[in-house]
Amino acid sequence: MLKIIFSVIARDLQLAMRRQADIVSALFFFVIVVSLFPLGIGPETDLLRKLAPGVLWVAALLATMLSLPRLFADDHRDGTLEQLALSPYPLGLIVTGKTIAHWLVSGLPLALIAPILGVQFDLAADALWVLTLTILIGTPALSGIGAIGAALTLGLRGGGVLLSLLVLPLYIPVLIFGAGAVEATVSGLGGDGHLSLLAAMTTAAIGFAPWASAAALKIALE
Amino acid sequence: MLKIIFSVIARDLQLAMRRQADIVSALFFFVIVVSLFPLGIGPETDLLRKLAPGVLWVAALLATMLSLPRLFADDHRDGTLEQLALSPYPLGLIVTGKTIAHWLVSGLPLALIAPILGVQFDLAADALWVLTLTILIGTPALSGIGAIGAALTLGLRGGGVLLSLLVLPLYIPVLIFGAGAVEATVSGLGGDGHLSLLAAMTTAAIGFAPWASAAALKIALE
């Protein structure tokens, strides 16, 4: 059980390392989108501080989303996905591995760099900490839900835009609780409630989403 | 000269009509991103009004950007791009046609729907008008610059994210003047200066960018 998950993670990480561009690009997309907002809105520190959680979260969401189309597409094109579907392990476990690898490559780096970007928005230390925490807890849910969308749109024309169309509505709860936790902290209300809801959603997504993705993949392979 | 441009525009529009998904998705992405912000930031009207120009502009920019990867990719895959490169007209003219068609499909609809979204952010009538105008004037520059990025990343692994990495920094002046014009109007300073700079940038982009794209396309075809 665990072994196949680890094998998949190891392979996907190895691939990401070989390609390099993969990791760096999702991260820099995040950085760039976040940096665009002050440019669009103006440099007033007070205003920016208020926006920070929302902007960072929306950017994290978009960055994750943009890396989704390739989650299964490469394996699909070169026939690896067929082989994975034919392995004697449940496809859901394999998708779990791929989802975790996706998060390690596209979610975790966001959490690591978020504090630096938060500083650009002049966030206080505790808010920075909560922000990092929410992104750390929330992005696995984004990867999990996103995997379902990626599996559903695998091999379709215009799949990329279709994928965002499918996935964004499902991302909204994560966004609301993620940004909400930071705002609550900034305004002194305490973000614990939000955080535990976020954690609950992530747990549910990680447990449930891979099986939905696996079902969708089987359809895509027909 | 003009004839070949019109032929290219006519064909691309015909294709977009046949596919439908193309037009609808860019528009929907725009709408969804704009609607995410109030969710991420909270419902305070004053705050939202201040944000409106920036958010709408960043969303327009992202929506345009997401439709870029397919600008040349389809023609590349099925061999049409080679035929276009071999036609007895300068490739720059053909790219001009494709850029204009891209704008008609992905920029113009944004300008048309922007006032409605602006109302959601409680913008005043004159600001709405300037907002629409800036998006109308600014998006052609986005299409033009974006075409360079699309041509440079044509056929590359992970092209989509790479494309955004290349193109977003170059979009920044458009964003600043676009959002700046609206903000200046809102704050009563008058956005004429910004608007004329925006128009100048668009003119330059439309005139110059297709030739850079054409050069990049020739490299991609080697």
Add this chain to the structure above:
Amino acid sequence: MLEADNLECLRGDNRLFAGLGFTLAPGELIYLQGRNGAGKTSLLRMLIGLLPPESGDIRWQGESIGKQRDEYHAALCYLGHHNAIKEELTPLENFHHAARFAGQDMDEDAALDALAQVGLAGREDLPCRYLSQGQKRRVALARLVVDRRPLWVLDEPFVALDVAAVDWLAQIISAHLQRGGMAIMTTHQAVEIPAGAVRELRIG
């Protein structure tokens, strides 16, 4: 033993075949023939359970394959039109991952041995991107050297191979049949399999 009963295949508006049935016993090879687009790949994908047949039934050891997916997959080795290798990884890495996903862990020596057998000695550490088409195919085929699963499903395995490699692969398939394995394969080339009971099946 693999049995197919009364299979029907619809793609879009076309009925590719209907009423197709056969039995594949240990030591037997079915040689699937038909023009391009006749439905050979579609049939193979039905047999491995990726494409549900419009009607009809496929049984492995007497039981429908849908009801014992994981067990069936553990008994099955499929090689498709695509090589299922990653261009960024080396042959050795690709081989390891493939073995692991098939549930068979492999020590370094056995892996190097298999790669040497398919003529990739000296290229184990070169990213597959730099390999030729035929060498890429060989990386995928290296799995067959060590594979002991009873049922092989091979879709045009000889494509892109040179003459020596075709002979080598025919030997490998023969050995598999002599061990009591089963195989079903398609190919447009005429290839002689030296041992085992070879049967032709024509569709379309």
Add this chain to the structure above:
Amino acid sequence: MLEADNLECLRGDNRLFAGLGFTLAPGELIYLQGRNGAGKTSLLRMLIGLLPPESGDIRWQGESIGKQRDEYHAALCYLGHHNAIKEELTPLENFHHAARFAGQDMDEDAALDALAQVGLAGREDLPCRYLSQGQKRRVALARLVVDRRPLWVLDEPFVALDVAAVDWLAQIISAHLQRGGMAIMTTHQAVEIPAGAVRELRIG
């Protein structure tokens, strides 16, 4: 007259060919041969100016093709591995667009006529997505019926065609040569071109 002098082609680390030269005069056909991966497609792409040669020179009517790009393109008709048709558009629309991009406007009747000649009568208004592989190839070939440009460069034009269509295309090429046209083509099939001076060129 097309002249190539001392051409050299490098792809990645491989030198595909070097010192290759030939002259193609009106009424002549060069039949390019070589194994897969020998560099045939690469050579054709050099000749049409899409791939700059590592060294060597290509001249059209005595002048280097790099210096007269637009004029050269106006004299050149290229048909590659890909059909360059849009699946969403009908054969008629595809044909019109292709003609327009080549700088040749076409009235409706001439277009319908050309499509009928390639056996697509009755399918002019069906999106190409629904056409068979061979019919898609025919949509691309329909251009040759009306094309009067002197130089044809054809990369495996016979692929996916049935016997009747192969004969028809051979006739079309002969007619082109008899009109004083030039052609250079590759193919793995053995096809007899009834008229014109046919020469073989082998690479790799």
Add this chain to the structure above:
Amino acid sequence: MIDRFNLYRFASPATFYPLAGKLIPWFAAAGVLFGLVGLYIGMLVAPTDFQQGEGYRIIFIHVPTSWMSMFIYLVMAFWAAIGLAFNTRLSGMMAQALAPTGALMAFLSLWTGALWGKPMWGTWWVWDARLTSELILLFLYIGYMALVAAIDDPRRADKAGGILLLVGVVNIPIIYFSVKWWNTLHQGSSVNLTKSSMAEIMLWGMLLMALAFWMYAIAVALARVRTLMLERERNAEWVRKMLSEENA
């Protein structure tokens, strides 16, 4: 005629590779020397700044890195233009070899600037024109490196990267002025880069440090271009000969 011949000889990898190898130690030594003297003057001799206290000493890194980050981009664009115009092999490699150093300089400029801003302005970061354009410059570097890394064929990579560099270099002034406009129109500049007339000794320290960074960048870029050259020309006669000679 003789000039031309020499230039081409110089630009050919077979000649340039050993030449670069010989030059690197000299540039490195010059860099260390200038750096030590600059640091000595800047850190030990120069007096304090009456407005900023000792914090101003960051200037001895901040300004040289800022200059280098902009200058290296210009040099890369120059090589790109040469490469696109004359199709020389060396120029693309030069541009590629400079990029990581340029990106590092941009990063260091941002880093030291942020560390300077905290004590001086009370914040790590403001969206000021100069700062913002430096950030965008860093993105341009990264975009260039990502593009070049994504293209397998080095000649294609050179050309595509060259186009990007030229487009970018046209944009840098536009970006700078747009940000400046946006910023100053919007609100009175809350930030004043203090332009205290520097003591002569400080100026000397800064110039020496700038020279040191310059030498450093040249040395590193030359070293990197050697690696690139070796990889690209691995099948060329001179590389094979050199490798087998070193073997013996």
Add this chain to the structure above:
Amino acid sequence: MIYWNSFADFLAMGGYGLYVWGSFGVTALVMVAEPILVARNQRASVARLKRQLRAEQRAESRSPAA
């Protein structure tokens, strides 16, 4: 000649020690790391190319001179 009174003063940088040394430290780190990385890449390249060359020569010498 030397401006500082004591080494401790020098380290404290008039209260700006963290910022000044933060800047200099990271810069020094980067400027030491980059040349090391470049040199390592160069050595790795040379080693790999040599290995490939040797392998090729061995293959050539083994193949029958046809």
